[in-house]
Amino acid sequence: MATFSDLGVSKAYIKALKELNIITPTEIQAAVIPTLLGTKTDLIGLAQTGTGKTAAFGLPLLSSIDANKPQVQGLIIAPTRELVQQIQKQLFRFTKYLDEMIFAEGVYGGERITRQIKALTRPTHVVVATPGRLLDLIERGAVDISNVKTLVLDEADEMLSMGFKEDLNRILQHNTSRRNTWLFSATMPEEIKRIVRTYMSADAVRVEVNRNSLVNENISHHFINTSIKDKVNTIVMLLKKRQGKRGIIFCRTKAGTQKLTKQLHSKGFTVGALEGDMQQKERDKVMRAFRNESLQILISTDVSARGIDVNNLSFVLHHQLPEHLEYYTHRSGRTARAGKTGQSIALIIPGEMKKVLDVQRALGIKFSEMTL
Structure with missing residues (x-):
């Protein structure tokens, strides 16, 4: 069985993972972490919820951040407020033992936008967001995503079935040349394929977990x-x-x-x-x-x-x-x-x-x- 150390994850992260009782990498983590840590690439991951995706994209994303640059370098977009809060909380826990601070801010609807605008004036390296609220903040000039090196779309199929297609397209049109896009989805409907064709590189790495079982075996x-x-x-x-x-x-x-x-x-x-x-x-x-x-x-x-x-x-x-x-x-x-x-x-x-x-x-x- 591979360990996180075998996958190339650094000691400080492993210590934090241990505290969260994350000891053995899941299938998706073992499949994507070494690739994302070792190369700059676009990635398409076919995986269900509950497979450990947050650490799979979260650890490589955090590892790519230059903590000395107080600009948004990572952007994670997820369908719901709950998921955004959960991802942000996980990222915060992963960074517990790092020498330098990496700041992740969560933004979503259902909360006063003025509070979020104020929070974003502090140094922020990673923004975790729902599509609608993120667009609103970009258009108000409250968040600058021009320096984003990594954009993660989590549960992409859910975002589309919730009607975020237009919002996503508008967000994806920003700074396309300088970033890597990592897309995770449980299913691959035509619309997702279109996003892949339009905004991702033709040689994006593709990873499928439990290909035969679209539904969890347990x-x-x-x-x-x-x-x-x-x-x-x-x-x-x-x-x-x-x-x-x-x-x-x-x-x-x-x-x-x-x-x-x-x-x-x-x-x-x-x-x-x-x-x-x-x-x-x-x-x-x-x-x-x-x-x-x-x-x-x-x-x-x-x-x-x-x-x-x-x-x-x-x-x-x-x-x-x-x-x-x-x-x-x-x-x-x-x-x-x-x-x-x-x-x-x-x-x-x-x-x-x-x-x-x-x-x-x-x-x-x-x-x-x-x-x-």
Whole structure:
């Protein structure tokens, strides 16, 4: 087994990683760290969330920073506020034992822009940002990305499915000649291929992890035959069996999320909802409760669950299977993180079995029937 030292990571970083209990490199880390430390190159990484991408791009990015130059040299763009905060926190922890300080600032919507503008007047080497807020700051002249040597796009497919295509194009048009671009994505839709063709070098390094398993191997996939009117009772039975275990229930619509939350509340379950119209403050409150485990179950739409990274989720429940296949990948990928196992359970009503077979075929996974 390779160690971080074998990959070329310096001692100060290894010491910080050890404290974070990151000892053995994951597949993506072993595949990309030596390349990114050793050469200036563009990179395309096909990897799921939960595979250790942050250290895979974060360590080489930090190693490329000249701490004596107080200018933005690294830029990481991610789809959601949660993910931005998480990446920034990780970078901060990685640099704990360095001799010189490397400053990373996180910027995202849902917080007063004046505060972020003020924060950016301090020396900043790395900016971690959501696309919309970053563009706003660039246009106000609050952040200068002309000296960026490395641009990372994390969860690129999620950014596109959230409607950030225009914003990304406008950001990518800046200082194209002098930077390397590292793009990470779980899936490779046509739009991502177009970004690769337009903004990245033709000889970009390509890395795929677990190519055959688009969905994490530690997840077992199940379906339960039920009917529309029995769905709530089925969920109640499932949750009772899993008392003390944490999970996310996915609904297709905002209305569905609200309705199911009410129904489960009335049956005495502590559940919280995440849906589109929530104020950021409310969303943060729900996420805090979920992280500190005073809330066991989260009910969410696909879009609202973006960027959620919570360890120790034992199951994901699909109130309905999603319309798009990549949503199944994103949904089920919320469980079984960091080497743990998890279950992905879909409620199926008569006539929906074809969908299960479609998902099986397209993603190369096997569903087994679960009975209660």
